[in-house]
Amino acid sequence: MRTLLLSVAVLALGVLACQPQSSTKSTSKSITPVTAAKIIEAPTSSWLSHGGDYNEQRHSKLKTLNANNVAELGLEWSYDLGTSRGIEATPIVHDGLMFVTSTWNIVHALDARTGKKLWSFDPEVDKKQAAYACCDVVNRGVAIWGDKIFTATIDGRLIALDAKTGKVIWDVLTVDKSKPYTITGAPRVVKGKVIIGNGGAELGVRGYVGAFDAETGKQIWRFYTVPGNPAEGFENDTMKMAAETWNGEWWAAGGGGTAWDSMAYDAELDLLYVGVGNGSPWNQSIRSPGGGDNLFLSSIVAVKPDTGEYVWHYQTTPGETWDYTATQHMILADMEIKGAMRKVIMQAPKNGFFYVIDRETGEFISANNFVPVNWATHIDQETGRPVEVADARYSGKAPYLQLPGPLGAHNWHPMSYSQDSGLVYIPAQEAPWVYGDIPTGYEYTEGLWNTGTEFSYGMLPTDKATFRALKSMLKGRLLAWDPIAQKEAWSFEHNGPWNGGILSTAGNLVFQGTSDAHFAAYDAKTGDQKWKYFTQTGIGAAPITFELDGEQYVSVASGWGGAYVLGFGGVLPSGSAANVGRVLTFKLGADGQLPALEKAAEIEYELPTLEASMTEALIKKGNLGYAKMCGACHGDQAYSSGLIPQLRFSAVTKDAETWNEVVMQGLLAENGMPNFAGKMDNETAEAIRAYVISEANSDRGKAFYDEVSLPKE
């Protein structure tokens, strides 16, 4: 299949085609075992766990680099990850070594001082699994414990590697392969147990987290986040309690509630907090007719790390019906609130409210919206529950234009909390969506997106004026939030949504990369931008920092991708000038240069011709089918970001027979293109082809999308 390299100017194909080499070159020094005490201590020479330490504050005590000298920051080294899709990993640094993951779960071990590769490991994941990855074949990083590295894969495995050599120690399957599970999250290691959840709620799974023995890979416990079929018996009393908050036959579509990203371990209280995702399907009137809170969807749940036993929960969005996950980053801290020291957990989930919760009991302390929201007026102080706007619960009503949409007011991109400034730094965004019932009715199809909502409502309008108007509603900013006063301290506006995770430091600095391919440092107290670097490729991942030989390094991985880029990166390009997965490492006084940005040759593609059979009615049918089946990956308006094939100009689109082979006979299943046999009929598949050809012949193309979206500089 030919790919049009139009929406993104990429580096030369030779670079993209370069695959990481598997190698097991031994490092000269031995690994100092990583312990709980070390993770809690968070030595400044290291970055030992996903969130920096168990509290997940992503704030460094280092101040060698500070707001006064950050202007001298320069590129020390860069390492090419050999991929051109989304990179979301937080690197782990220990003993002068850096461990980072790239697309398709390839693990790279580098010399943290030089970026020189020590070893890499390719778990050779089942690429068919890409069909189940809602939001790109991404991974958020490894964990380290003892002398082992732990990585979880898109095809549901958890793997232990020898940190020194990259050799596999054990490799276990954590999911039921007959179901559309995926893993994108980073494991956490608590008391010798490796903890990992999974994703796939939209496609029809039941969420859980599992704990595995770090030495052997043996499963120690599993905690389900939603109840199963009562007829099969509940696993425990907690599931029985949760089932009382559901109606109908919720288990048929799995129920959802996947824990695909956030976790935090409280070493003081010996509790593990798990962030739980949305329901399956989204539309609650289908999932649980008659309502109910539907525990533990959209909740923070505290469990005992030794047994997985339930302790408490707080539900951010009872009866969730908008894909409002509570899987977003959770930060643990102690702070004085109304004269009393409180042990709190903080979260800014998709629903747009910033929550401060007592982490001993789960008691609600406070919440306020950190972006404009129109689904709830506020969170009731007595009950801790949202006071909903009636029209927002869309089922049986008119479609509703809502803020936030399913991309969230804040997605997976990590926040940080500075005890020095007392502020939480949030990669916040405004991305609306229109929610509504499916006029033609809903049918569950395992392995496809099952939202129970009409997806075409959420797609951008095709008339240029409305498109422009809606585009102006899309925003992204670095937001500094006072968690005690529950109000904004300052914010810095970016060119659009879907920007990178955050690092803050005792040097009065906040670091963040952006979707438009820059990495910048801000004054933590005022938000003044103090330094900015052009990274060529957009950034989603969070930076880290560490000090070796008295020099402070800052590292971040570039790689443009994820849900927003797949769905809207073509029609709303951010300005990512290339898409080269890299680790970039900076230090004071360095003056390294990235390889020159080479623009791909612009290839003139022949427009497909609208065929006589492609009537307006057929195109309309194809539009609806495309919105449900194709748009999340191939892009709104059949215009792809370039991450995966551009259907508008593909040779496959031009030929009805080949199209049918690809779409309905699984010709490209090994490349991650789902086989839609049994999921739609041939007539619908052909209607989608007509729609794609119609879009290709529309007056909206690269020039229009660039003109509307790209920053003017």
Ligand code: CA
């Ligand atoms: Ca979701």
